[in-house]
Amino acid sequence: MNERLHAALAAILSALLLAPPAGAALASDTAAETAAPLARVMWIVLAIWLALGAFLFKIDRGLSRLEKKIDER
Secondary structure, three states, X not given: OXXXXXXXXXXXXXXXXXXXXXXXXXXXXXXHHHHHHHXXXXXXXXXXXXXXXXXXXXXXXXXXXXXXXXXXX
């Protein structure tokens, strides 16, 4: 009797722990639908920041060269 009770409890616990929660399919569908556009926006924002950083770096190099030319005169 004790072994059957342990087996039944183990089966119930494993079913509860391994089964996805109710409504998980709906949540994952909506999460997948919102994750793709969000990732796209994040990549675009990252590209903008990198382009801005490269632009500022280029301007800084140009200004440094101009300052050197002015100091040489």
